[in-house]
Amino acid sequence: MVQPPIAPGPLAVGLTTALHRAGLPTTPERAAGLARALQLVPPRDRAALYWTCRIALLTDRAQLPVFDAVFSAVFDGMLDPADSRGDPTAPPSIGSEPRTRPVPPDARPSSPGTAEGTPGSGGGDDGADGVEREVLLAAASTEERLRSTSFADLTAEELGTVRDLVRRLVLSTPERRSRRTRPSRRAGDRLDLRRTVRAAQRTGGDPARLVHAHRRTQPRRLVLLCDVSGSMEAYTRVYLTLLQGAVAGARAEAFVFSTRLTRLTRQLSLRDPDQALARAGATASDWAGGTRLAHGVGRLVADHGRRGLARGAVVVVLSDGWAQDDPDDVADAMRRLRRLAHRIVWVNPRRAAPGYAPLVGGMAAALPYCDAFVSGHSLAALEQVVAAVRESAPSRGSPRAREG
Amino acid sequence: MTAAARAGAEEEVQARLPDVGSLAAALDDVDYLADPGLATALFLAVRLPQPLLLEGEPGVGKTEAAKALARVLDTPLYRLQCFEGIDAAEALYEWNHPRQLLGIRLAEARGAPLDEDDLFGPEYLLRRPLLQAIEHPGPRPAVLLLDEIDRADAEFEAFTFEVLAEAAVTVPELGTIRAAHPPVVVLTSNRTRDLHDALTRRCLYHWIDYPSPDRVAEIVRRRVPGSAEPLAVDAASAVTRLRSLDMVKPPGIAEVIDWVSALSILGVTRLDPPAVEATWGSVLKNRDDQELARTRGAAWLAAEG
Numbered sequence: 001m002v003q004p005p006i007a008p009g010p011l012a013v014g015l016t017t018a019l020h021r022a023g024l025p026t027t028p029e030r031a032a033g034l035a036r037a038l039q040l041v042p043p044r045d046r047a048a049l050y051w052t053c054r055i056a057l058l059t060d061r062a063q064l065p066v067f068d069a070v071f072s073a074v075f076d077g078m079l080d081p082a083d084s085r086g087d088p089t090a091p092p093s094i095g096s097e098p099r100t101r102p103v104p105p106d107a108r109p110s111s112p113g114t115a116e117g118t119p120g121s122g123g124g125d126d127g128a129d130g131v132e133r134e135v136l137l138a139a140a141s142t143e144e145r146l147r148s149t150s151f152a153d154l155t156a157e158e159l160g161t162v163r164d165l166v167r168r169l170v171l172s173t174p175e176r177r178s179r180r181t182r183p184s185r186r187a188g189d190r191l192d193l194r195r196t197v198r199a200a201q202r203t204g205g206d207p208a209r210l211v212h213a214h215r216r217t218q219p220r221r222l223v224l225l226c227d228v229s230g231s232m233e234a235y236t237r238v239y240l241t242l243l244q245g246a247v248a249g250a251r252a253e254a255f256v257f258s259t260r261l262t263r264l265t266r267q268l269s270l271r272d273p274d275q276a277l278a279r280a281g282a283t284a285s286d287w288a289g290g291t292r293l294a295h296g297v298g299r300l301v302a303d304h305g306r307r308g309l310a311r312g313a314v315v316v317v318l319s320d321g322w323a324q325d326d327p328d329d330v331a332d333a334m335r336r337l338r339r340l341a342h343r344i345v346w347v348n349p350r351r352a353a354p355g356y357a358p359l360v361g362g363m364a365a366a367l368p369y370c371d372a373f374v375s376g377h378s379l380a381a382l383e384q385v386v387a388a389v390r391e392s393a394p395s396r397g398s399p400r401a402r403e404g
Numbered sequence: 405m406t407a408a409a410r411a412g413a414e415e416e417v418q419a420r421l422p423d424v425g426s427l428a429a430a431l432d433d434v435d436y437l438a439d440p441g442l443a444t445a446l447f448l449a450v451r452l453p454q455p456l457l458l459e460g461e462p463g464v465g466k467t468e469a470a471k472a473l474a475r476v477l478d479t480p481l482y483r484l485q486c487f488e489g490i491d492a493a494e495a496l497y498e499w500n501h502p503r504q505l506l507g508i509r510l511a512e513a514r515g516a517p518l519d520e521d522d523l524f525g526p527e528y529l530l531r532r533p534l535l536q537a538i539e540h541p542g543p544r545p546a547v548l549l550l551d552e553i554d555r556a557d558a559e560f561e562a563f564t565f566e567v568l569a570e571a572a573v574t575v576p577e578l579g580t581i582r583a584a585h586p587p588v589v590v591l592t593s594n595r596t597r598d599l600h601d602a603l604t605r606r607c608l609y610h611w612i613d614y615p616s617p618d619r620v621a622e623i624v625r626r627r628v629p630g631s632a633e634p635l636a637v638d639a640a641s642a643v644t645r646l647r648s649l650d651m652v653k654p655p656g657i658a659e660v661i662d663w664v665s666a667l668s669i670l671g672v673t674r675l676d677p678p679a680v681e682a683t684w685g686s687v688l689k690n691r692d693d694q695e696l697a698r699t700r701g702a703a704w705l706a707a708e709g
Contacts, residue, residue, distance in 0.1 A: 037452065059607075178489060309595075336692075
């Protein structure tokens with residue numbers, strides 16, 4: 001038995017505030033709901049209190065660890081420890097965990113062609129008439145040069161320009177027939193009885209005009225899986241922008257992995273790209289760690305893909321394939337993904353290097369399951385990615401991967 | 405809105421389900437074993453009342469929970485299986501067009517006068533689950549199960565919630581149909597897409613975990629009455645062992661039930677390697693998984709837990 005009777009209102013507000021501080025999206029509305037729930041289920045012991053709070057406050061399974069930790073921190077001091085039945089092993093301060101995203105080393109040596117300075121991002125128009133043309137030309141050539149510069153060799157300013165350009169890329173997937181229909185007069189389609197009768201009412205109940213139902217088409221789902229491990233760091237800076245644009249524009253699903261898999265769709269769906277990237281950075285805590293490719297792909301399939309997320313989808317994997325896992329595990333995971341997905345596009349920035357051959361264990365194991373293998377190391381190369389995503393017919397047949 | 409518009413459950417429901425314990429006992433009586441978390445969730449869904457969003461692996465009994473709740477309340481269960489492209493005609497109501505056409509022809513043949521109102525009367529209305537749940541006459545609210553809501557489009561999700569929040573449907577030809585007893589709503593989701601914030605905000609949420617082997621054995625004993633007692637325990641612990649492997653499709657409670665049913669029909673009373681060899685297919689329904697488990701061997705699976 002709890003010694004002091006706790007009033008539901010203050011209890012609900014107190015717990016909700018603590019959860020909010022720990023980063024859970026709780027609202028006053030939910031607190032009010034909890035207060036009402038507590039009147040129905042009096043918190044006789046810790047278990048009753050725990051379940052009522054959890055059911056009333058959570059909206060997602062992913063919030064469980066934080067909730068458990070906060071709940072335990074708030075209540076375990078107050079209650080009789082004899083009837084404690086939660087897991088006391090939960091880390092007490094999950095909310096305060098340091099989650100700084102490592103700052104990418106932007107101070108890279110500029111590439112040989114940077115002598116003319118920064119790209120003409122500002123101030124071209126207010127210059128004197130004589131130099132305006134030159135500035136424009138310089139800007140054009142800068143963009144031209146940036147197109148073919150590898151993302152790894154970009155300076156901080158160039159990176160900003162490139163990100164703006166990447167944001168303009170539109171990823172669109174091939175279409176498939178959807179379950180929804182639209183009216184059509186073509187006789188080949190199924191007869192739409194409902195619409196036919198509606199139309200017949202105008203002609204005195206005589207179905208003079210037959211209305212057919214034509215299946216609409218819908219773009220296939222796009223799933224992006226980006227490797228954010230240490231070896232990919234130079235490219236991740238740009239790829240995240242690509243992910244963000246795809247999520248906001250093409251309703252894609254975005255995941256990142258290095259040692260574990262994180263779904264970033266919700267974080268990246270904000271309109272403001274900088275804010276979205278900041279939120280994404282705060283969510284995935286294993287930036288620039290090791291690469292567990294098989295684990296990342298495997299979790300994607302097991303936790304999301306099999307439930308329908310990857311079924312018939314175009315899956316784009318952005319990774320250099322340098323994995324710590326056993327190549328056989330990578331092959332297993334890729335085979336499972338292959339069975340679900342419509343197409344798999346693999347983007348490997350290292351492919352552009354002269355003399356590159358996909359010999360690294362993970363990459364060699366994954367390649368047989370990919371429909372397209374492109375480099376995507378520069379702006380120009382990203383356009384190949386766009387083309388690969390749009391391509392409709394999967395190259396079913398023996399040589400699955402095309403060098404193209 | 406749902407919760408605010410309706411202050412608490414009706415008295416008859418309150419009398420039937422005074423507290424969480426009585427609901428858990430009542431669920432037990434209809435052979436559904438609910439852990440305290442799920443019992444609390446269902447209790448709050450009925451008594452607050454507020455829609456309940458259930459998530460969990462396939463086969464942990466999300467749909468069964470709604471069915472058991474309907475049996476406890478002794479009311480009908482209206483189930484709407486969502487799919488891509490589902491629309492109001494499939495969820496709410498549709499006019500029975502062939503019957504209307506027939507009605508017109510009949511009236512012509514008989515020379516009887518036919519009013520438009522005659523054609524748009526209740527007898528020509530095809531009621532779909534949402535409307536059925538709203539029209540349910542009582543005395544207790546019906547249970548409405550929206551299965552796999554994540555498969556429907558986002559627009560349909562919003563439409564459904566509007567209907568449920570109002571607990572009323574307007575059919576232009578008939579007028580507004582208002583629920584005398586707003587249904588108890590249970591939603592399930594497989595998380596193929598993020599549900600809309602507006603939906604999650606209005607719902608209670610519960611994640612159903614895969615239960616412990618003891619509980620699985622107890623569930624199996626209830627569901628397969630003829631099975632031998634030790635067999636249920638063996639099968640439950642064997643499946644727990646299988647779930648520790650990296651499976652494409654980890655076997656769920658449904659598979660344990662299938663498996664024990666199959667073994668019972670074969671007259672097996674204890675799980676031994678030959679029995680396992682003969683029945684791989686009832687517990688593992690994927691070739692990769694079977695191969696993986698076979699490398700461990702039937703003896704490993706049948707080992708006394």
